[in-house]
Amino acid sequence: AIINGIGLGFANRVRRGPIGVVGASGTGTQAITVDVHNLGSGISHAIGTGGRDLKSDVGAITAHQALEYLKADEETKVIVLVSKPPSLDVATKLLAAAQDSDKPVVVSFIGFPPPAEKLGNLHFARTLSEAAVLAVELTNKAEDKKKARSSGKGYLRGLFSGGTLAYEALLSLQAVLSPIYSNVPFTKEQEMEDPLTSVAHTIIDLGEDIFTVGRLHPMMDNDLRIRRLRQEAEDQETGLILLDIVLGEGSHTDPASELAPVITEIKSEHSDLEVVALVVGTDEDPQDTDAQIEQLTKAGATIFRNTTEAAIYISDYFAIAETEGHPSVSADGFTGQFAAINVGLASFYESLAEQAAQTVHVDWKPPASGNQELADILAKMKG
Numbered sequence: 001a002i003i004n005g006i007g008l009g010f011a012n013r014v015r016r017g018p019i020g021v022v023g024a025s026g027t028g029t030q031a032i033t034v035d036v037h038n039l040g041s042g043i044s045h046a047i048g049t050g051g052r053d054l055k056s057d058v059g060a061i062t063a064h065q066a067l068e069y070l071k072a073d074e075e076t077k078v079i080v081l082v083s084k085p086p087s088l089d090v091a092t093k094l095l096a097a098a099q100d101s102d103k104p105v106v107v108s109f110i111g112f113p114p115p116a117e118k119l120g121n122l123h124f125a126r127t128l129s130e131a132a133v134l135a136v137e138l139t140n141k142a143e144d145k146k147k148a149r150s151s152g153k154g155y156l157r158g159l160f161s162g163g164t165l166a167y168e169a170l171l172s173l174q175a176v177l178s179p180i181y182s183n184v185p186f187t188k189e190q191e192m193e194d195p196l197t198s199v200a201h202t203i204i205d206l207g208e209d210i211f212t213v214g215r216l217h218p219m220m221d222n223d224l225r226i227r228r229l230r231q232e233a234e235d236q237e238t239g240l241i242l243l244d245i246v247l248g249e250g251s252h253t254d255p256a257s258e259l260a261p262v263i264t265e266i267k268s269e270h271s272d273l274e275v276v277a278l279v280v281g282t283d284e285d286p287q288d289t290d291a292q293i294e295q296l297t298k299a300g301a302t303i304f305r306n307t308t309e310a311a312i313y314i315s316d317y318f319a320i321a322e323t324e325g326h327p328s329v330s331a332d333g334f335t336g337q338f339a340a341i342n343v344g345l346a347s348f349y350e351s352l353a354e355q356a357a358q359t360v361h362v363d364w365k366p367p368a369s370g371n372q373e374l375a376d377i378l379a380k381m382k383g
Contacts, residue, residue, distance in 0.1 A: 001048035002033065006338050006357045008048070009348055013355075017042020019135045020076035022066040024053040024083035028108070028128055032082055035132030041139060044076040045069075054086035054109075060094045067094065071101045078104050078138045080131055085111035088187070092178035098122060099176065099319035104138040106131050115172040116308050120316050122176075153272065154239020156180075156314060157232040158203035159225055161218035165244050165278065165307060166205040172311035177201045177318055183208055198232060201318075203242075219251045222258045229259075233266035233273060240274040240317060241266075242310065245296070247281030247289055254287060256295035263299040274317065277301040278310050 001008040001023075005016050012030055014037035023029030023046055033043050047069070049062035063081070070076045081098060083091070086109050098105040099120055106123045107114075108131035114124035123138065125131035156177060160166035163184065170182050174190070182203045183195040192202070195210055206218040206225055218225050225243065232238045245255050252258075263275050277296050281289035293303050304310040342348050343362045 001029075002043055002046040004045070004338050006340075006355050007351065008340065011046070012037070015042035016044065018044060018075065018077035018139045019080060020044045020070035020073060020078070021046035021080045021082065022049065022063050022070065023047065024049045024051055024060075024063055024086070025110070026051065028082040028084070028110070031128040032080055032108070032132045032135075035129055036136060039132060039136045041136045044073060051084050054083045054090050054094065056087040056090055058090075060086075060090045063094055064097060067097055071103060076103070078106065078135045080106045080108065080135050082108045082128070082131065083110065083112075085109070088112075088174065088189075089178050092174070092176060095122060095176050096178075096319050099315065104141075106134045106138065112175075113171065115175040116311065119172070119176065119312050120319070155198075155237050156201045156203075156240050156242060156318065157198050157235075157238050158242040159228050159232070160203065160205050160244050161207055161225065162244050162246050162280070163205045163207050165246075165280070166203055168307045169242065169311060170203045172307060173201070173203070173314060176315040183210070198235065198238075200237075204228070219246050222252060222255055226258065226262050229262050229266060233270055238273065240276060240314060242276045242278065242314065244278040244280065245292060247279070247285045247287045247292065249286070251287070254292075256287075256292040260295040260299035260301075263296065263301050267300040275299075275301045276304065276310055276313065278304050278307060280305075 002011050002014065007013060010026055010030065012034050014033050017036070019036050019041055021029055021032060021043065026048065029046050029048060033046050036043060047066035049066060052058055053062050054060050067079065070079050081094065091109055091112060095107065099122060101121060104121050104123060106125055108125045108128055114126060117124060123134050125134055156173070158166065158169055160169070166184055170180065170184065170186065174180050174186065180190060180201040180203065181192045181199055182190055183192050184205045185191045195204060206228070211224055215221060215224065229241065232241055267273060267275065279289065279293055281287065281292065283289055297303055302313065304313065338357050340357060340359045341362060342359055343364050346361060
């Protein structure tokens, strides 16, 4: 960790600056802080949480506290989150909390598939060095002012005719929505018990065999999706419905003429229900893409032309800071005179003293364990 310029334990000597780090990875934190320094910028604080903090049995308790402090810290302009392979459920909640910030947040989670290059204020890095470069670049860029958040009530229900589009939406949104289920899951935990009934956040590929045996593919026939639209709208837990409209050769000749009236109908009955439509088509497609978009927009749908843009909108819609149950951290420990009690390794005490930190050393060694006979001998020797 690096607190107020003082390195604790394993840390490098770096200049002070506008980048704050929440590190559930010791050497990962060191690599990023070193690169930031070598790129000419500096570190406000690098708060180490322990390598297991983002595991399910810990729940990122320290990471949430550190993030909340850096979000409020005036010296910190950009935040970096770095971790060893995290548990998906824990990472999702931490990223939701990170979204609830006016500051850009760079995410470097080893083994965590980046859902996109950018989701709102979240910037995903593939490597530690890329995280450092992104953080330095972002200190020199003004982030767009965050829009007032929607209420984000209820759950997402994604109704896709295109299987790959469903996969891409799930990949993008699993980083910020939890729990999320699908009939085309990436993990066993995401697998739906019954694809005919949505639970929590759900993404459905209506082109799977369970839906298409004995009927036309949903890109050609809207009947199944219309019935599912009405079903989801009647579910009081549904907050936002996402559907794709795939145009082109072989697809339905005028899908909006059938879907738009249903969207108008369900929005008139459920005024707080959000409908997002992902339209895939060109100006040369036979369905007239602009006319399709016009019909859907008049019906009350919010239109996007690619999955990434839709995912950004949806993730921001549902983003709620996951800070409940995590005690706040007093700023006094970061802004006052630095003082530390070093227990155990004398070399860490010497390092603190060399950095002019106020410190006290406690000489202590853990008792022998594992071999009871040896432990008894050591106890007699001490006696």
